[in-house]
Amino acid sequence: MYQLLIANKNYSSWSLMVWLLMRQIQIPFEEKLFTFEQHDSWEKFSKSSPTGLLPCLIDGDTLVWDSLAIVEYLAEAFPTIWPKNKNARAWARSATSEMHSGFQFFNSKSLSCATQVKLKTLSEKSRKDINRINELWQEGLNKFGGPFLAGRHFTAMDAFYSPVAIKINNYGLSIDKKPRQYVNRILALPNLRQWIEQALREPWRVQEYEEIERQAGISTMDLST
Structure with missing residues (x-):
């Protein structure tokens, strides 16, 4: 195993x-x-x-x-980790690599399962990252028909963008209707709900990551137990 x-x-x-x-x-x-x-x-x-x-x-x-x-x-x-369709597979691999190497706004923030934050400001670069996520998700959902980003089935691309869904929700970021529905769909997955529930019960706090949250904005809710 x-x-x-x-x-x-x-x-x-x-x-x-x-x-x-x-x-x-x-x-x-x-x-x-x-x-x-x-x-x-x-x-x-x-x-x-x-x-x-x-x-x-x-x-x-x-x-x-x-x-x-x-x-x-x-x-x-x-x-089945990748879409069966060749075009969908190429697109999903490209988009997954883009997540792996880019999106500084999302990758520079801690996962923030426990904390909901009202952001103070957004830089132009951060807005570009959010807009790109919105554009990319719209493209996938429209092109491949959903309900997941590259078609009917959950793939590696959805896994790689799952932390983004958490952050969009916990930072209260504004995105279009279809991407917002996708966020809700991902957050409703029983496996992701289990991860978050277990995260909220963890006793360990790291000041370095907590400070990132404090610098980013005002904490509106701490969900940890």
Whole structure:
């Protein structure tokens, strides 16, 4: 059985992407959570990950690190990770790579499962990122017919944009009707709801990430227990 090494569910967007994909595609795996807390060092995590970052996937003697590499490794055994249609598959791979390498506004913010924030301001670059998400999601939903971004079935692309759906909701960002419906659809997935519920019960708080929230805006609700 695969073993998936992940970090705190309240903060780790990249862990969520792979975890949710494997749960949605019904790939059996054992979850191993490594908590990071204030002042944790790279050395602590480098014992399990060559980069000191998570997630990592262990398959027997094979170690795969980086979320996108894990997806491609799993896709060799589980082709439904990507759309069956060639054009949809090419589009989904391109859009997933765009998420992996871009969108600084979303990737520079903590996952923020527990905290809802009213943002103070949005820079021009941040607005461009939000507009691009809105445009990209509209394109996929219109072109491939939904209900997911690349067609009828949940794929790696949906997994990679799931943290964005959480952030759009928790930051109260304005997007168009179809993308908003998509956010609601993703947030209603039982597997994602389970992740969020478990994230809210975590006792670990990291001041570095909490400070990102404080700088971004005013906290309107803390959902953690």
